[in-house]
Amino acid sequence: MESLVPGTEQAVQVPEHPAREERRPVALSGWLVRNGEEQAHDFFIDNLSYGGCRMQSAARLSRGDEIHLTVLRRGAIPGTVRWHNAYGIGVSFKPVEPDRIERPRKVARVPLQTELVVRQAGRRARVLEVSDFSRFGCCLTFEDAPFEGEWVWVALPGLAPVQARVRWTESRKAGVEFVQPVYEAVFDLLLVRWGVTAA
Numbered sequence: 001m002e003s004l005v006p007g008t009e010q011a012v013q014v015p016e017h018p019a020r021e022e023r024r025p026v027a028l029s030g031w032l033v034r035n036g037e038e039q040a041h042d043f044f045i046d047n048l049s050y051g052g053c054r055m056q057s058a059a060r061l062s063r064g065d066e067i068h069l070t071v072l073r074r075g076a077i078p079g080t081v082r083w084h085n086a087y088g089i090g091v092s093f094k095p096v097e098p099d100r101i102e103r104p105r106k107v108a109r110v111p112l113q114t115e116l117v118v119r120q121a122g123r124r125a126r127v128l129e130v131s132d133f134s135r136f137g138c139c140l141t142f143e144d145a146p147f148e149g150e151w152v153w154v155a156l157p158g159l160a161p162v163q164a165r166v167r168w169t170e171s172r173k174a175g176v177e178f179v180q181p182v183y184e185a186v187f188d189l190l191l192v193r194w195g196v197t198a199a
Contacts, residue, residue, distance in 0.1 A: 023047040023054070024158065024189055028071050032059060035066040043069065043089075050159035050186050052079070052092040061089055071185055093183060109134040114194055117155040120146060125155070135187045137164060137177040145169050152176060157193055159186075 028045040041059035061067070065081040069091070083090040109132035118140060119125040129141040138154070146152070146166045153161040154176065164176040182190070191197065 023049040026053075026185070026189065028185060030069060030071040032057065032067050032069050034059070034061070035068070045069075045071070045185075046088070048185060048189065050156065050162070050182070052082070052090065054088045054090055056088050059089075066094075067091070077183055077185075109137075109139070110191065110196055112138075112194060112196060116140070116157075119153045119155075119161070121151055131173070133190075135178075135182045135184065137167070137175060139173060139175050142172050142174060145172050146174050154178070156182070156190060 024047060026045055026048045028048070030043060030045075031040040032043050033040050041057055043055045043057035043059070045053045045055045047054045055069075061081045061084055063081055063083060067079055067081065069077045069079055071077065078094040079091040080094060081089060082092050112130050112133050114130050115127050116130050116138075117125050118128045126143065128143075130138050131141065132139045140154075146169060148166055148169060150166045152164050152166065154164050155161045162182075163179040165179070166174050167177050168175045
């Protein structure tokens, strides 16, 4: 799929998103409130992806309803109801508004020794080493140092590629900031997959 790199007029190859993001079994409880209402309803999430979830709830929701999910010990997530049937309720998460995003430098990053597939504009995807990771970004080791402000796409395990921007470089290492922060519940799942624990 071709896309224009922000700030340029050059079309580049961008990773194709899977038809459906891989979802992972979870057991998360909490409550939801439909926008414009005050009544809260219990829910139970049984599978989760970077961009959404499937949940069970007695709440009478319709497709297109805007809701806020509050997951116990995970914070609030805004979402939109996409489907509702006998199997449950499908919800897609809404992007976090930029002016509400906490500055990445104020967030502790989790030390890692793993690899992720990364694509730079106009280049083939490559496997790069990751030395730390947070909900807002990560530190990557490139073969050739990228430029500050350059756009890249980072493929998180089992999830759709995440667009990120290079914020700093030092030798071959670079810190990238995700355009859309990883939700806390999804971040926890990634840490479990990597076998690490947040400080």
